[in-house]
Amino acid sequence: GQQVMQIPQYQHVQEGEDFTTYCNSSTTLSNIQWYKQRPGGHPVFLIQLVKSGEVKKQKRLTFQFGEAKKNSSLHITATQTTDVGTYFCFISNFGNEKLTFGTGTRLTIIP
Amino acid sequence: KAGVTQTPRYLIKTRGQQVTLSCSPISGHRSVSWYQQTPGQGLQFLFEYFSETQRNKGNFPGRFSGRQFSNSRSEMNVSTLELGDSALYLCASSLGQTSSGNTIYFGEGSWLTVV
16 A cells, blocks of 8 residues: 655764655655654654745754655754654645654664 | 643553543644554554544544544544553644644643553
8 A cells, every 4th residue: 555654764873963864655745744753742743845846944954845746855964962853754645545644763862 | 822632641441441532622723633653553543523523534443433522622432442552642633624734733642551
């Protein structure tokens, strides 16, 4: 069936290094959202991307939506300990499936 | 503005029992969706309600059910509990229908342990 793959599953980086997570779909998406879940917390909305090739920035975070609207990425520049958590992509309308989360990328920071 | 409120936060049930979880959405939000989060399966969609009607349903057995009231508050029920139902159950609300691309706001979740 249709899947939303997110890679990598885990990422350990030294504080100050960059981090990127990718979300890949087998079909074209209408939009994609990104959420962050801190350890022990609940997912919190980060951004929504709608347009082909769209790039949005939030301070050290850069979000991209692929030209074919089948993939997306989240890049964090110069990670800080506050970036620790699991990052999920979220598809609200995905072919015949609805409301699908990616598998998530857990980011840990080595101080 | 109060956020999404879920009750209870923690509960322990025995196999075969049933459980009801409650969710109060952000004021003005009409859509409520429910998710199950486990270490092995990640975040999985259970169902979505909008204006008291179930709009979408995930791939869960019929033991999982829900409803939404006229004030947008929602409940989910799991009958005949199994050990594998142990999970964090998250409720989220959005202004419009979640499956139309509206941003969702999560509650703190209800931790269910089945023994």
